[in-house]
Amino acid sequence: MRLSFASLAVLTLAAAPPPPAAAPVRSPGDAVKAVPASDWIEIPATDLLVMDLAGGKHVVIQLAPQFAPVHVANIRTMARTGYWAKATIYRVVDNWVTQWGLGDGPFPTPPGVVARPPEEYQRGPAGLTLMPMGSPDPYSAMGAYADGWPVAKQAGGTVNPTYCYGAVGVARDAAPDTGNSSELFAVIGATARRLDRNYALVGRVIEGMENLSALPRGTAEMGVYAKDQLPTPITAVRIAADMPAAERPRFEYLRTGSPAFADYVQLASHRADYGVPSPGADLCAVPVPVRKKKA
């Protein structure tokens, strides 16, 4: 008697003892829950920029001095001197960016602000430990993580941070050296990586992202708010280290060189908890886990 393969399989199963229950499919969230306390690294309070908005809302940005030291120094100086006292959120472009600052200037900047920072768009790999992300990255030779940030390594060996959702960059005019961090933007859409290596990336939004992404889109040219639209007032901009200790927000991120992080990246790149697993993932679809630090 000739048996089809399917029939044979059924017979084999029927004769064998029942298989052990399948292991439950682990999600990236499961991996994060299992991270040991020693693999969470607190973000320095000097690297947290806290923006209060009208209506009791706020946004917290983690600064990236590893990648844009002069711009980050400018930001700290402008926050500490009250430069942004009359700043607003005045530009929102769907699937692109939300932008804030004082708007059309130039306005005099406080002493210590470098008017024309160097082009902090990419850097050498020295001092960075790259953990390869594992999926092809169409914007570079290799997508990776370093120092808690998603980065791209280019064929020439340079490393640049990447314009993923929530990334904060420096607005400027057409000439590359015309931004000083007085006007900033955050990515609120899907397709901003063409800014990589062309605009300085100074941080990322780690809390209150919806207060930038859900704003009405600007209807004037380039998505700037038209005269009949109300820009959102920014009522205070502070570095967390300058706030009273009891008010300071505290955050921590998952150490990107740890086995726990590698486990998370593996699960997030080949998600099986939805059903059909993917052969890989976009670098920006696998963000570095960041969470509030418990007191």
Add this chain to the structure above:
Amino acid sequence: MRLSFASLAVLTLAAAPPPPAAAPVRSPGDAVKAVPASDWIEIPATDLLVMDLAGGKHVVIQLAPQFAPVHVANIRTMARTGYWAKATIYRVVDNWVTQWGLGDGPFPTPPGVVARPPEEYQRGPAGLTLMPMGSPDPYSAMGAYADGWPVAKQAGGTVNPTYCYGAVGVARDAAPDTGNSSELFAVIGATARRLDRNYALVGRVIEGMENLSALPRGTAEMGVYAKDQLPTPITAVRIAADMPAAERPRFEYLRTGSPAFADYVQLASHRADYGVPSPGADLCAVPVPVRKKKA
């Protein structure tokens, strides 16, 4: 006398006739402007779903019967029978999706609606002409375009449409065959391609995207609107073909098999108009151009 290379270049230029002006860097927009009229294809009025929202706003969705024929037939039936008369937008999750419909049901569906459509998550390549996108796609063996849509070809040979920004999919419960298109969602963030091959993709938003993406985020579980939040009423849902001819919106898309489209994809994948060109691009960062058709 020994001349440095720089000095030599100056001398050479001084002695030679002035070079022709460098060709201006072309942008993807320049390529789209140059498309001949014959390469714009009108979207059939039966494939346009028009949703009117409270406040005089609207959203236009291009349906994808090539990829989800049973779901699209369900959508046309529900639109034509007034099924969505009391529908609202009731769920908004930052960097993820906006969802609408009647909400928690089940509600009786009109005659002709298939209660449990087949799993229209992927299909065979027969009848599709794939134009490779040209950059690596971490979610498949090859990113491509077919019939005006971004698609992924998997190692096994199947083709699936991709969850890019604005893609519209079928909400469902955990079991794969529990969606009937009565509840739909649109991607409003950067990271939805893990839904590829797991949720039926039935269309994409081609107008009024900001009316879905700029809504307040839901604060109850899973991003559903809490009791103190007002869902956005959907005041009418129609197929354009059923509207009076004078009111019908008309749209056209760039033929994905055309040389003009290939030119556009090449420029959009290696953008040089920002400065440093990228070695490639994400499939979702190079959308198929769609525009209003002039009367």
